[in-house]
Each structure stands twice: as structure tokens, then as C-alpha cells.
Amino acid sequence: MEYEICLEPSGICFMANENQNIVEAAKAHDVAIKHGCASGSCGDCKGTILSGESEQGPFMPLLLTPAERAAGMGILCKLYPRSPMRLRAEVISGNIWNSHIVSLNKLAWNVLELTLKPENAYPYRTGQYARMAVPEHQDQWRSYSMATPPQDHGELVFHIREIPGGLFSQWLFKKAQCGDSITLGPPQGDFALHPEQNRPMLCIAAGTGLAPIEAIIQESILQGQNRPVHLFYGAKKQADFYHLDQLQQWAQQYPQITVTPTISDMEDTHWTGARRLLPSVAARGHWQNHEVYLCGSPGMIEAAIDLLLSHGVSHAHIHFDAFAPNG
Ligand SMILES: Cc1cc2nc3c(=O)[nH]c(=O)nc-3n(C[C@H](O)[C@H](O)[C@H](O)COP(=O)(O)OP(=O)(O)OC[C@H]3O[C@@H](n4cnc5c(N)ncnc54)[C@H](O)[C@@H]3O)c2cc1C
Ligand code: FES
Known part of the structure; x- marks a missing residue:
């Protein structure tokens, strides 16, 4: 079965198959709902179900607070439609940043420090991550966390583990050179220092x-x-x-x-x-x-x-x- 899914406030509508999660169905229609892991682990695809029936697949505990659950929020990369639906969901801008590799340093046998310099300012909050397009496979994106607070010189530092058979990390470990270009999506994520000064x-x-x-x-x-x-x-x-x-x-x-x-x-x-x-x-x-x-x-x-x-x-x-x- 296919159902019409409409997003607010963007007003974008698309069709989703009952076996497709909402993020995946949107992507198939070139609509980029904000997401990170696409596997129910990061919470970046939270949205609110305004109307319609759905089935919520499993996701990491604590991604939704009791208040968010009570407000009808769901994890859209694990949400499957069972009727036409209206959802409040963040659609990300098509903004991309071109960057180049400033340095590649081996930190451990299977970890590289990657330093990138975006061509334009890349304003992020400490604890956030960037999505990077895999060079040679620009439709594939991978998520990596910035390893320092924002720096005056604008460089971004990442610690990247080599994954056997991994599309991005194998390119980085085997082929990447200083000066190579890497495309970045907007900074994402809510992981951040909380200001309760008195709590250890x-x-x-x-x-x-x-x-x-x-x-x-x-x-x-x-x-x-x-x-x-x-x-x-x-x-x-x-x-x-x-x-x-x-x-x-x-x-x-x-x-x-x-x-x-x-x-x-x-x-x-x-x-x-x-x-x-x-x-x-x-x-x-x-x-x-x-x-x-x-x-x-x-x-x-x-x-x-x-x-x-x-x-x-x-x-x-x-x-x-x-x-x-x-x-
Ligand atoms: C929000 C977020 C932030 C992240 N930040 C970092 C970071 O700072 N540094 C970092 O090293 N990684 C980070 N990751 C993990 C990284 O994005 C993934 O490991 C990514 O899939 C690696 O891409 P790849 O192209 O090398 O491997 P892929 O081509 O994606 O994967 C190849 C195979 O390996 C498996 N695989 C991939 N990653 C893992 C893993 N971590 N554990 C077990 N199996 C895996 C896949 O399922 C697949 O079968 C982050 C992930 C998220 C969601
Ligand atoms: S994108 Fe990470 S939980 Fe949905």
C-alpha cells in the first residue's frame, strides 16, 4: 500500500510505501528530512505526528523524553505509515560547504585525524557533527563529529576510525591527499555541554x-x-x-x-x-x-x-x- 505523507510547515507532500520509513520515502522523492544515523540511534529525525496512523519501529532508549512522547513525537527513520499522514518535520536546506583537506595525521593504527578547511564559515556548536559526502560517491553521506570547539581559524578536526570495507574511511585511509575536496552538509546534532555549572x-x-x-x-x-x-x-x-x-x-x-x-x-x-x-x-x-x-x-x-x-x-x-x- 502507498500513502500520501504531507510535511509541515514546508507543505511538501510525497507518497510512501508501507515498508518504507518516512525518512527513506522522503529521500526517494528528493526531500531531505533532517537525519543523522538513519538507524534509530541519534534522534536527529524527530518529528511530530499531526494526523494519521503509523507503526513506530524500535529506537535507542531515551531518544524521546516522556513529554515528547506525550506530544505525539516519533523517530521518523523508524516510522512506517499505515494511512495518509500529516507530520511536522524539519526539512534541511540544500546548503552545502566545499572544504579541502589541510592535514591527515595517524592517531592510532586504525584512527586518522582529519583536518578540513571549509571555503566559507561553518558555524557549529561544540559536540555537533557534520555529514560528509563520500568522494567518488556523492550520493552517499557519512556522519563525523567535530573533535574541538569552533576554532578562530575556521578549521574542522575529526577523528575517523577505519572501517573494513567502509566506503568513506577506506577512501580516506587509502587514497586521500592534502588538498582533496570534501563536501559537507550543515552541522547537526544536540549533543552539547549543558550549563549546570554546579554538577560534576x-x-x-x-x-x-x-x-x-x-x-x-x-x-x-x-x-x-x-x-x-x-x-x-x-x-x-x-x-x-x-x-x-x-x-x-x-x-x-x-x-x-x-x-x-x-x-x-x-x-x-x-x-x-x-x-x-x-x-x-x-x-x-x-x-x-x-x-x-x-x-x-x-x-x-x-x-x-x-x-x-x-x-x-x-x-x-x-x-x-x-x-x-x-x-
Ligand atoms: C552522529 C554520528 C557521529 C559519528 N561520528 C563519528 C566520528 O567522529 N568518528 C568515527 O570514526 N565515526 C563516527 N560515526 C560513525 C560513522 O559515521 C560510521 O561508522 C560510518 O558508517 C563509517 O562510514 P564508512 O563509509 O567508513 O563505512 P560504511 O560504508 O558506512 O560501512 C561499511 C560496513 O561496516 C559497517 N559499519 C560501519 N560503521 C560501523 C561502526 N561504527 N561499527 C560497526 N560496524 C560499522 C556497516 O554496517 C557496513 O556493513 C558517527 C556516526 C553518527 C551517527
Ligand atoms: S536519523 Fe538517527 S534516529 Fe533517525
């Missing part, structure tokens, strides 16, 4: 999930905040870590910052530090009064949310950015 921060980052967490910690330093920050940084094995020196330097320079690196490889006998990310978090503190920032795989984030809720942290104080595979 618990940050949990796994792998390149460190990127927006580093940006948020830097932002709190730049704002002159001296509330305690405890960063747990997880990797599978020692060789996967990057920026450990920089994090240790922050911890020495700013006494309010504590860094606990953890590895999950139980067979590495050379590692004398903590093991296993979430059990280390559970063992090391009482987190009820903390503002929590999580970034890593959707699985890690779901497990961390369960853990934190069971430790009495309230929904309102848990913020996360899930690095889901594209689509």
Missing part, C-alpha cells in the same frame, strides 16, 4: 567516541569551569588508544580532571590500568549528582544508560551521541 561531569567515551567528548571537555575548560570531570575512555587493546598523552596532560594541568583509560582485552598482561569500561565506571563512583556525557557504539550507550539509571542517575542528566553505522 561523568564522561564515558569508547574508541573515536572520544572526539565530541574531548570537544565538550575543552569547551568546559575554555568557559573557565572548574567542576570535577571524570573521563572514562575505553578501547579494546592498548594499541587502540590515541591522545592518552594529551588527556594525561589535561589531568595534570587541571586538577578537576580525572582520566581513567580502560581496555577490554583481558589477555593483555602488560596493561596495569583498569579493565572493562562500564564495570570500571560502576566500581569507581556514586554518579547520582553528575551530568553524564556518553559517546561510542549504540550497544555501549544502551548498556551505559541501563547502568546509570540503575545507579539513580535521572534521564534528564544523561546526554549521548551514538556512533551508529550509516543507515
Whole structure:
């Protein structure tokens, strides 16, 4: 069955098949509803159901607050129509930014630091991410978080993990050169430093999930905040870590910052530090009064949310950015 879907306030209408989610159906008609992961993990495709019947597929817990659910909001990349519908949904502008690669630095065996210089100012908030068109496949886009707060010289820094068979990361690791062009979509995402000055921060980052967490910690330093920050940084094995020196330097320079690196490889006998990310978090503190920032795989984030809720942290104080595979 096909149904007509109309979006407000844009007034755009298109047809959607009952097996197509709303984001996908819109895309098939060249309508770009704002979205990030397209897999129910980031929340960027939230919209409000104004009328009509639908089926909501599964999505990451806490993406919708109780108030948003009560207001009829849904996750449009997992919403399937069952009748004609009217939805309030953000349609993104066709704005794109041309940028070129300023530098490529290896941070770890499977992580590159990519620095881009957009031709025009790229105004973003600390913690947000950019969608990048895959060079040679300009209809394919991938999401990457800016790893620093906005900088005066306008450059954008990313930490990019190599994915075996990955369209974008394989191009970046195998072919990219300084000076190559990369097209960017508008900055997106609500992951950001929350201004409750008096609440200590618990940050949990796994792998390149460190990127927006580093940006948020830097932002709190730049704002002159001296509330305690405890960063747990997880990797599978020692060789996967990057920026450990920089994090240790922050911890020495700013006494309010504590860094606990953890590895999950139980067979590495050379590692004398903590093991296993979430059990280390559970063992090391009482987190009820903390503002929590999580970034890593959707699985890690779901497990961390369960853990934190069971430790009495309230929904309102848990913020996360899930690095889901594209689509
Ligand atoms: C909001 C957001 C921000 C992100 N920020 C970053 C970031 O700063 N740094 C970063 O390294 N990544 C980040 N990611 C994840 C990144 O966008 C995806 O991993 C992306 O799919 C990689 O593109 P690719 O072309 O290399 O691989 P693809 O061509 O997309 O994927 C190739 C294969 O690998 C699988 N795959 C892709 N990514 C993953 C993954 N992460 N885990 C497991 N399997 C995977 C795919 O399902 C597919 O089968 C972010 C994701 C989101 C949603
Ligand atoms: S785009 Fe729908 S949850 Fe990420």
C-alpha cells in the first residue's frame, strides 16, 4: 500500500510505501528530512505526528523524553505509515560547504585525524557533527563529529576510525591527499555541554567516541569551569588508544580532571590500568549528582544508560551521541 505523507510547515507532500520509513520515502522523492544515523540511534529525525496512523519501529532508549512522547513525537527513520499522514518535520536546506583537506595525521593504527578547511564559515556548536559526502560517491553521506570547539581559524578536526570495507574511511585511509575536496552538509546534532555549572561531569567515551567528548571537555575548560570531570575512555587493546598523552596532560594541568583509560582485552598482561569500561565506571563512583556525557557504539550507550539509571542517575542528566553505522 502507498500513502500520501504531507510535511509541515514546508507543505511538501510525497507518497510512501508501507515498508518504507518516512525518512527513506522522503529521500526517494528528493526531500531531505533532517537525519543523522538513519538507524534509530541519534534522534536527529524527530518529528511530530499531526494526523494519521503509523507503526513506530524500535529506537535507542531515551531518544524521546516522556513529554515528547506525550506530544505525539516519533523517530521518523523508524516510522512506517499505515494511512495518509500529516507530520511536522524539519526539512534541511540544500546548503552545502566545499572544504579541502589541510592535514591527515595517524592517531592510532586504525584512527586518522582529519583536518578540513571549509571555503566559507561553518558555524557549529561544540559536540555537533557534520555529514560528509563520500568522494567518488556523492550520493552517499557519512556522519563525523567535530573533535574541538569552533576554532578562530575556521578549521574542522575529526577523528575517523577505519572501517573494513567502509566506503568513506577506506577512501580516506587509502587514497586521500592534502588538498582533496570534501563536501559537507550543515552541522547537526544536540549533543552539547549543558550549563549546570554546579554538577560534576561523568564522561564515558569508547574508541573515536572520544572526539565530541574531548570537544565538550575543552569547551568546559575554555568557559573557565572548574567542576570535577571524570573521563572514562575505553578501547579494546592498548594499541587502540590515541591522545592518552594529551588527556594525561589535561589531568595534570587541571586538577578537576580525572582520566581513567580502560581496555577490554583481558589477555593483555602488560596493561596495569583498569579493565572493562562500564564495570570500571560502576566500581569507581556514586554518579547520582553528575551530568553524564556518553559517546561510542549504540550497544555501549544502551548498556551505559541501563547502568546509570540503575545507579539513580535521572534521564534528564544523561546526554549521548551514538556512533551508529550509516543507515
Ligand atoms: C552522529 C554520528 C557521529 C559519528 N561520528 C563519528 C566520528 O567522529 N568518528 C568515527 O570514526 N565515526 C563516527 N560515526 C560513525 C560513522 O559515521 C560510521 O561508522 C560510518 O558508517 C563509517 O562510514 P564508512 O563509509 O567508513 O563505512 P560504511 O560504508 O558506512 O560501512 C561499511 C560496513 O561496516 C559497517 N559499519 C560501519 N560503521 C560501523 C561502526 N561504527 N561499527 C560497526 N560496524 C560499522 C556497516 O554496517 C557496513 O556493513 C558517527 C556516526 C553518527 C551517527
Ligand atoms: S536519523 Fe533517525 S534516529 Fe538517527
